[in-house]
Amino acid sequence: MKPLQVSAYTATSALGRGKAAMLDALRRGKGGLKANDFDRAELRAWIGRVAGLEEAPIGGALAEFDCRNNRLAQIGLAQDGFKDAVSQAIHRYGAKRVAVLLGTSTSGILRTELAYRQRDAQGNLPRDLHYRHAQNLYSITDFVRQVLALEGPAMTISTACSSSAKVFASAARYIEAGIIDAAVVGGVDSLCLTTMHGFTSLQLVSDEPCRPFDAARKGMSIGEAAGFALVERGTGPLSLLGYGESSDAYHMSTPQPDGEGALGAMQQALARAGLEPGAIDYVNAHGTATPANDRAEDRALVRLFGKRVPVSSTKGFTGHTLGAAGIVEAIVCFLALEHGLLPATLNSSAIEPGLESMVLLENRAAQVRRALSNSFGFGGSNCSLVFGA
Amino acid sequence: MQRPAVSLLPPAERRRCALSVAWALAVAQEAVASAGLDAASLAVVFASSDGDGDIVHRLCSALATPAAAVSPTDFHNSVHNAATGYWGIGAHSPAPSTALCAYDGSFGAGLLEAACQIAIEKRPVLLIAVDLPYPPPLAVHRPVRHGFAAALVLEPGTGLEISLDGSEPTAPPMRDFEGNASAACLPLLAALARPGEAVVRLPLAERTVLVRKR
Numbered sequence: 001m002k003p004l005q006v007s008a009y010t011a012t013s014a015l016g017r018g019k020a021a022m023l024d025a026l027r028r029g030k031g032g033l034k035a036n037d038f039d040r041a042e043l044r045a046w047i048g049r050v051a052g053l054e055e056a057p058i059g060g061a062l063a064e065f066d067c068r069n070n071r072l073a074q075i076g077l078a079q080d081g082f083k084d085a086v087s088q089a090i091h092r093y094g095a096k097r098v099a100v101l102l103g104t105s106t107s108g109i110l111r112t113e114l115a116y117r118q119r120d121a122q123g124n125l126p127r128d129l130h131y132r133h134a135q136n137l138y139s140i141t142d143f144v145r146q147v148l149a150l151e152g153p154a155m156t157i158s159t160a161c162s163s164s165a166k167v168f169a170s171a172a173r174y175i176e177a178g179i180i181d182a183a184v185v186g187g188v189d190s191l192c193l194t195t196m197h198g199f200t201s202l203q204l205v206s207d208e209p210c211r212p213f214d215a216a217r218k219g220m221s222i223g224e225a226a227g228f229a230l231v232e233r234g235t236g237p238l239s240l241l242g243y244g245e246s247s248d249a250y251h252m253s254t255p256q257p258d259g260e261g262a263l264g265a266m267q268q269a270l271a272r273a274g275l276e277p278g279a280i281d282y283v284n285a286h287g288t289a290t291p292a293n294d295r296a297e298d299r300a301l302v303r304l305f306g307k308r309v310p311v312s313s314t315k316g317f318t319g320h321t322l323g324a325a326g327i328v329e330a331i332v333c334f335l336a337l338e339h340g341l342l343p344a345t346l347n348s349s350a351i352e353p354g355l356e357s358m359v360l361l362e363n364r365a366a367q368v369r370r371a372l373s374n375s376f377g378f379g380g381s382n383c384s385l386v387f388g389a
Numbered sequence: 390m391q392r393p394a395v396s397l398l399p400p401a402e403r404r405r406c407a408l409s410v411a412w413a414l415a416v417a418q419e420a421v422a423s424a425g426l427d428a429a430s431l432a433v434v435f436a437s438s439d440g441d442g443d444i445v446h447r448l449c450s451a452l453a454t455p456a457a458a459v460s461p462t463d464f465h466n467s468v469h470n471a472a473t474g475y476w477g478i479g480a481h482s483p484a485p486s487t488a489l490c491a492y493d494g495s496f497g498a499g500l501l502e503a504a505c506q507i508a509i510e511k512r513p514v515l516l517i518a519v520d521l522p523y524p525p526p527l528a529v530h531r532p533v534r535h536g537f538a539a540a541l542v543l544e545p546g547t548g549l550e551i552s553l554d555g556s557e558p559t560a561p562p563m564r565d566f567e568g569n570a571s572a573a574c575l576p577l578l579a580a581l582a583r584p585g586e587a588v589v590r591l592p593l594a595e596r597t598v599l600v601r602k603r
Binding site for chain 2: 138199
């Protein structure tokens with residue numbers, strides 16, 4: 001494929017607001033997970049919570065969009081001069097030629113969840129529940145589209161935890177097909193009861209900070225994040241070089257044990273980039289710290305890369321940000337490419353015997369010319385992205 | 390609402406999948422059979438505005454109780470890409486799949502995504518659109534009178550030309566389906582069923598997906 005340049009990007013997560021906060025936390029090995037204090041705080045878990053969302057309501061003309069997820073988007077969009085970069089793209093191409101493609105898994109469902117606790121005697125929900133502007137999956141994309149004054153095609157991609165990786169693939173196709181000149185891609189997912197209790201019901205949540213690939217890992221820690229990137233034609237210091245998408249065709253919530261689908265996605269991404277596996281300097285793994293994911297992903301990584309490519313999962317820093325994981329970890333790759341930093345797999349100390357990838361337990365300084373990021377979701381939805389300097 | 394038979398799925402998955410997934414797979418199976426193509430060769434694009442309302446209702450009801458214990462099956466079925474996940478299992482297909490939402494523009498979004506996949510990846514695409522009515526009490530907040538599902542198998546050189554413009558969408562032919570985002574495809578289905586050239590405009594955010602049939 002023709003490379004796409006990433007001309008601006010920003011991330012807000014439990015590591016802080018903006019990319020400098022993320023880089024600083026990665027450098028210092030200081031994670032953002034804290035003991036669960038969300039809602040009634042009854043689950044024994046650790047979460048990657050973004051501070052300050054409760055005090056940042058959405059007002060003015062877009063007040064109907066007020067919900068935790070859109071508040072997180074509002075804060076995320078205000079960092080790193082991202083809005084200015086988008087304004088410049090509008091100036092270059094026109095608002096109709098810039099698309100908005102965002103991933104989320106739960107959008108503003110939290111408002112509906114809380115509204116169900118406030119049903120009246122007849123079972124009716126409170127009247128101020130804005131289904132369209134909060135719960136509906138398009139809410140986040142519609143909100144961002146309006147904040148940025150973009151008039152191009154806009155849609156939400158919601159394929160569970162691969163959502164905000166797949167937005168890059170769609171954007172690349174739309175630009176190649178000539179229907180747009182640039183796209184705001186990314187994803188926003190925020191803490192809610194569905195995912196907290198849902199993953200708990202599947203026994204996938206750890207009662208301690210998640211430890212990807214560790215022998216003693218007990219599952220995931222859920223996080224929340226907003227991340228955005230502006231992509232357009234041409235080459236620059238940061239580019240999307242390849243993408244790969246595949247389906248496991250195996251089980252709704254368990255990966256295929258040999259990592260067959262994951263392998264297919266990574267192979268396709270390398271093929272589109274025109275690269276051999278040896279050209280990859282760093283892999284940001286999906287690495288959720290569930291026993292099944294890490295084993296299957298390790299199998300796929302070893303089959304493709306052998307044992308010689310440095311791999312880490314940064315979910316010990318941010319938690320698993322679900323529909324935002326793709327963009328958050330793409331941005332970890334951008335930071336790796338720009339600053340020569342291969343981040344550690346935080347909280348992990350002893351890799352499970354039998355896992356053979358070169359999992360980084362400490363930060364490493366090295367030149368990174370090309371990085372690959374994996375994102376896998378329920379329903380067997382896999383996406384791999386290759387970025388390069 | 391009626392639950393269509395989905396012979397594609399193994400019995401366990403057939404019982405476990407949500408109603409909206411059964412609708413999605415029923416139309417998908419029919420479209421792929423009439424196209425005469427190998428199901429596993431098709432990339433899949435799933436478009437829906439509202440996902441599965443029964444599951445949202447069950448999860449939110451459970452979460453409102455003191456124990457907040459949700460069904461693990463309901464939870465994994467709640468992902469927007471549940472239909473493509475079950476399709477992959479039933480069709481033994483490793484092909485890429487995606488799941489989109491653009492509120493009332495969801496079908497237009499799905500068609501645009503499918504068209505770009507066909508143009509760039511040069512492969513046939515199965516496009517599935519489903520929206521079902523929400524149960525009370527959510528129904529008041531998203532009124533959808535009737536369920537609707539459609540599936541199209543689109544191949545390179547299908548004879549449809551797809552672009553974006555800013556004109557008004559084509560009015561849907563049947564008012565019964567008002568509020569159902571997937572039924573926005575009805576003008577397109579009508580044009581495909583009739584012989585001759587046609588132009589159909591489908592809503593998508595501020596833009597319109599313009600379909601020219603030759």
